[in-house]
Amino acid sequence: MKLEGKKALITGGNSGIGLATAQLFIQEGAQVAITGRDQKTLDEAAKLLGPKATAYRADVADSAARKDLFAKIKQDFGHLDIVFANAGIAGQTTTGKTDEAIFENIIRINLTGAFFTVEEALPILKDGSSVIFNGSIIGSLGQPGYAAYAASKAGLRGLSRSMAADLAPRGIRVNVVAPGPIKTPIWTRNTRTSEENDALSKRIASTIPLGRLGEADELAKAVLFLASDDSSYVNAVEFFVDGGAVGTPFGGPAFRG
Template structure:
């Protein structure tokens, strides 16, 4: 199935690995002009090569407003408007209450909340009327998770953005939705779980908690993002789409 993105201009922040990389590749495979961001030039270059097609890499940290400005300055060098923004960049680490540092709080909120806010806000002059915005939230915002309170709070904020921004943008007919992945097999997740055998054991344990009996692959999340961004979802607005194998439904 194709979603009609040939010739469209798509922004994917945090597009060098995991869900962002898979989503950028899926858009590129459909013929879109894709702009990805990443903080490390080496990883950015590798992602551009892997994605192929009409993709442009822009080095930057979306928690820094100057880097967001540089992203959109790059877009404007070749395009007059943007059709899709997938605000994906972000991350987090474990930190239980009692061991949360100011640095942990600040860096997590800058990356996951500030970055999403200003990625979208600074795109508004370029977004065409009728464009689509997809925010990457997480199913951890809907239930308690040990040692992930700060990360979970940021993702709850992202989900709230979708509800509010669809109202702010209704006169321009710009839809805003959130995708909330569950446990997804990415390099970032392996690192969070300690890598190697420890990460493998943790994912095996978590698979037992998921009705589908396994963790997600990044490409499965990517397909959900493309659907929400496409005209196939033209009457879907402000939702949180769980892509977690049913975990949050039990």
């Protein structure tokens, strides 16, 4: 098993990509701490994951909550070998129509919260550990109406490269996994009907070279690679898991003659 004896923290591990990654990490031998803000989904995730997982209700963008979280993790785990800073939110911030508080909240959670999650983890993060940030192709491609989200994900790319330099003397690798459209519960957390969601998914899939949306477990496998010794010489990279959307943005079925 690739993570036998390892101890990992996954923020936002109560659903979607975080939960799929927690499941895979446990299958590969890790002991996993997950966080989330919703107690109901945390309890459900903890039940699904079993005894090798510990769930903590915490808001990673709240400094007091982070300090309390890492005090508990230190008590329960002793140390960490892996941090997957996965927690984040989307949200529309259309140029010319955006409230400043909404913009700042997205940056605070996705960028500031991610940085200080790792900052708080450092005292218990072992030398030779792996840090992974969850980015997005939107940080490279952009998307109408999502300026703050795009800025936060592009910011993670720059942040990770500086952090990789800072932590290299300890042998701690820092990388970003950048997913394209992935099928997670977020697709149904909106005001659209199921038919409208299906139509949107098909439209987006038509722009992806592989012609489909990704699965959460496909992204989890990429995170596992970056977390494990399989990537022992991989550092300061942005790893796109997007069906080719960034590499060949006009390669999807919608663009073929």
